[in-house]
Amino acid sequence: MKYEAVIGLEIHCELKTKTKIFCGCATGFGAEQNTHVCPVCLGLPGVLPTVNKRVVEFGIKAGLATNCTINKYSKFDRKNYYYPDLPKNWQTSQYDLPIAEHGWVDIDVDGEKKRIRLTRIHMEEDAGKLVHSGTTIKDSATSNVDYNRTGVPLLEIVSEPDLRSAEEARAYMEKIKAIMEYIDVSNCRMEEGNLRADINVSLRPAGTEELGTRTEMKNINSFKNLEDAINYEIERQQEVLEDGGHIVQETRTFDPARGITLSMRSKENAHDYRYMPEPDLPPIVTSEETIEKYRSELPELPDARRARLEKEYGLSDYDAGIITSSRAMAEYFDAVVATGADPKLAANWIMGDLAKNLNEDGIDITKSPVSAERLGKMIGLIMKDTISGKIAKKVFKEMWTNEDDPEKIVKDKGLVQITDTGAIEAAVDAAIAANPKAVEEYKGGKKKAIGALVGQVMKATRGKANPQMVNKMLAEKLAD
Numbered sequence: 001m002k003y004e005a006v007i008g009l010e011i012h013c014e015l016k017t018k019t020k021i022f023c024g025c026a027t028g029f030g031a032e033q034n035t036h037v038c039p040v041c042l043g044l045p046g047v048l049p050t051v052n053k054r055v056v057e058f059g060i061k062a063g064l065a066t067n068c069t070i071n072k073y074s075k076f077d078r079k080n081y082y083y084p085d086l087p088k089n090w091q092t093s094q095y096d097l098p099i100a101e102h103g104w105v106d107i108d109v110d111g112e113k114k115r116i117r118l119t120r121i122h123m124e125e126d127a128g129k130l131v132h133s134g135t136t137i138k139d140s141a142t143s144n145v146d147y148n149r150t151g152v153p154l155l156e157i158v159s160e161p162d163l164r165s166a167e168e169a170r171a172y173m174e175k176i177k178a179i180m181e182y183i184d185v186s187n188c189r190m191e192e193g194n195l196r197a198d199i200n201v202s203l204r205p206a207g208t209e210e211l212g213t214r215t216e217m218k219n220i221n222s223f224k225n226l227e228d229a230i231n232y233e234i235e236r237q238q239e240v241l242e243d244g245g246h247i248v249q250e251t252r253t254f255d256p257a258r259g260i261t262l263s264m265r266s267k268e269n270a271h272d273y274r275y276m277p278e279p280d281l282p283p284i285v286t287s288e289e290t291i292e293k294y295r296s297e298l299p300e301l302p303d304a305r306r307a308r309l310e311k312e313y314g315l316s317d318y319d320a321g322i323i324t325s326s327r328a329m330a331e332y333f334d335a336v337v338a339t340g341a342d343p344k345l346a347a348n349w350i351m352g353d354l355a356k357n358l359n360e361d362g363i364d365i366t367k368s369p370v371s372a373e374r375l376g377k378m379i380g381l382i383m384k385d386t387i388s389g390k391i392a393k394k395v396f397k398e399m400w401t402n403e404d405d406p407e408k409i410v411k412d413k414g415l416v417q418i419t420d421t422g423a424i425e426a427a428v429d430a431a432i433a434a435n436p437k438a439v440e441e442y443k444g445g446k447k448k449a450i451g452a453l454v455g456q457v458m459k460a461t462r463g464k465a466n467p468q469m470v471n472k473m474l475a476e477k478l479a480d
C-alpha cells in the first residue's frame with residue numbers, strides 16, 4: 001500500500017528578553033550553573049509570579065507576523081507533570097486561551113508555494129536542564145539539575161498537521177526561524193537551543209483523510225536532525241504497518257549519531273496533564289490600540305522583502321528567496337547594494353563565494369571577514385572594468401585574510417585588468433600565430449574555435465586581459 005506522511009511541528013522559541021518570564025532573574029546563556037535563580041523560578045512555596053510584559057509583546061508580534069488572530073483575552077494555565085527539571089511540578093503555560101491562534105505561513109519546496117496553517121502560539125516558561133556526568137542518563141553516575149533555564153520565556157508555535165515530507169518540515173521551520181529573527185524576538189541560535197522542534201509524524205494510506213496514530217520526537221535542534229528524524233520515522237512506521245502491526249502513540253528520542261529514533265515513553269494526553277487555570281496570574285487583556293501599536297512596529301517580513309528585491313532589483317524569485325531567508329543576509333545584501341554595487345552581482349557574490357567561504361570556516365555572516373562595504377567596493381572594481389569577474393575571485397580570496405581595501409589588494413598584487421589595446425593586441429597576435437589549427441577551424445565556420453584562442457590570450461596575460469576586448473579583437477582579426 002502507498003502511504004502518505006503527515007507531519008506537525010511544535011516549535012519552541014526562546015525569547016530574547018533580559019529577564020525571565022515570571023521573575024527578574026537574568027536569561028543569559030552559558031552562566032555558571034544555578035546562578036540565575038530566585039525563589040520564584042525555583043518554585044519555592046509562598047512566592048508570587050508576575051508576567052514580563054515584553055513576553056506578551058513578543059507573543060503578540062509573533063502572532064501578527066504569522067497571520068494569527070490575537071486573543072484580546074488570554075490566560076495562563078498550569079500543565080502538571082513531574083520531572084526533576086521542573087521544580088514546581090507544573091509548567092506555567094497556556095491551554096485554551098493562547099495569546100494567538102489560527103495563523104499561516106507560506107513555504108516553498110521545489111519552486112512550489114504551499115500554505116501551512118498555525119494552530120496556535122502560546123507563551124510558557126522553559127524547564128531546567130539536566131546535566132549528566134556521562135553522555136546519557138543511562139551511563140551517568142550522577143545527574144545535576146541546572147535551573148538557570150527554568151523560567152526563560154518561550155513561545156510554542158504549533159502547526160496544523162499540514163506538512164507532508166521532511167523537506168516541507170525543514171522549509172517550514174526555516175520560515176519560522178526567519179520570521180522570528182526579522183521581528184527580533186529571539187536569537188534563534190539552534191546550537192544553543194533557542195529554537196527547537198518537537199516533530200509529530202504519522203502515516204495514512206495515500207488518498208485518505210483520517211489521521212493515523214502519531215509518534216513525537218522531542219527537542220530536535222538542527223535542520224539536519226529534523227530531516228533525518230522524519231525520514232527515519234516515516235520508514236520505520238511504514239515497515240511496522242506493512243508487517244501488519246500498528247503504531248503506538250509514544251514519545252521517541254532521536255539519536256543523531258546513529259540516525260535512528262528510539263522509544264522513550266508512551267505519550268501523555270492533554271487530560272494526563274490536568275491543566276488548570278493559573279490562580280497566581282491575572283488574565284492578559286490586550287486592547288485593539290496595543291495590538292495596532294505592535295503591528296506598526298513590525299519590520300518588513302521575509303515574504304514582503306523577497307517580493308521587493310524581485311521588483312526593485314530584478315532578482316529571480318529563487319535568489320531573492322535565499323537572500324531574504326535570514327535577516328542578517330538580507331541586511332548584508334542591502335549594505336552591499338548601498339555602496340552602489342549592481343544588485344544582481346551582489347546577490348551572486350553573496351550566494352556564491354561569500355556563502356562558500358563562510359560555510360567552510362563555519363562563520364556567521366554577521367562576523368564575515370569581508371564586510372558588506374568591502375564586497376561592495378570589490379564589485380565596484382568589476383563594474384569599472386578594473387578587474388574581471390575571474391580575477392575578482394582571486395581578490396575575494398585574498399580579502400578573506402587580508403584586511404586591505406580591494407583596490408589596494410588589486411594594485412599590490414598586480415591584478416589590474418589589461419585594457420591597453422597595444423598589450424592585448426600583442427597577445428592576440430601571438431595566440432593567432434601559435435594556433436593555426438584553431439584559426440583554420442574558425443575560418444572554416446566552427447565559431448566555437450575562438451574559445452581556444454581566447455583561452456591562450458588569457459593564459460598569456462595571467463587572466464588579466466579584459467575578456468570582452470580580447471573577444472572583440474580576435475573576431476576582428478579573424479574576419480579578414
Ligand SMILES: Nc1ncnc2c1ncn2[C@@H]1O[C@H](COP(=O)(O)OP(=O)(O)OP(=O)(O)O)[C@@H](O)[C@H]1O
Pocket residue numbers: 006007008009010158159160161162198200201202211212213214216268269270
Ligand atoms: N495524527 C497526527 N499526525 C501527525 N501530526 C499530528 C497528528 N495529530 C496531531 N499532530 C500534530 O501534533 C502536534 C500536537 O501538538 P500540541 O501542542 O497540540 O499537543 P501535544 O503534542 O499533545 O502536547 P505537548 O505540547 O504536551 O507536546 C501539532 O503540531 C499537530 O499538528
Ligand SMILES: [Mg+2]
Pocket residue numbers: 010156158
Ligand atoms: Mg505542544
Ligand SMILES: [Mg+2]
Pocket residue numbers: 010198216
Ligand atoms: Mg507535543
